[in-house]
Amino acid sequence: ACSRTDASERQGEQPDSVSESDGGQDSTGDNIADMAEQSDEQQNMTEDTEQETEGQGKEQQADMDTKALVVYFSCTGTTRSLAEYAAEVLGADIYEIVAEEPYTEEDLAYYTGGRADHEQDDPNARPAIAGNVEDMDGYDTILIGYPIWHGQAPRIISTFLESYDFSGKTIVPFCTSHSSGIGSSAVDLHALCPDSVEWAEGMRFEAGTSRDTIEEWLGNIGIK
């Protein structure tokens, strides 16, 4: 399931539409070294666009300066698809949270007293992450996607949120689940970040949610 090998193998399997988006090919935790290069490209594009729209109002200009990063954790690919759609729609970079110790199928079998069950039972569990986001300062909007595990975000999301300084940034949580709603899973993450973080309301999607639905959601919450 969630292994590093799987993650690197997957790179070759991604649809063309994903590799066209800025940073869409960065699906592994280890493989974001070229993000800085991509961000330069994106910066140039932003400047060009700004010149074209000069005089159309400051508010619009402010929107264009926003740089988003789509972060996700996904063991069986459900959340990944949605994260890829979001990155595509926003032209954003994408970063996969990869566990240092990959989750095996056995680890993920819930209600068996396995690894995932244990972690979710312990609010202080902080599974280690392999790799990191190199230039978190360069992003002002962070989308974070996760599967619901026993009504909550997987504890590795807590590890991620405690690993960076998100002061002054906007965080947009979204999740997938078998049937549960988002519940308190997103709001429970707020305490892990500084008060100056602006949290968007979290959103739960079902497996197989379309790109159009993701695009509509991003429009509705005003980040697209």
Ligand SMILES: Cc1cc2nc3c(=O)[nH]c(=O)nc-3n(C[C@H](O)[C@H](O)[C@H](O)COP(=O)(O)O)c2cc1C
């Ligand atoms: C350990 C574990 C706990 C889960 N707990 C719930 C749950 O409480 N409610 C629910 O609807 N689905 C639950 N699921 C199902 C996942 O939320 C769902 O399959 C999700 O879409 C998987 O996302 P992924 O493919 O991106 O990993 C759980 C799955 C695992 C592995």
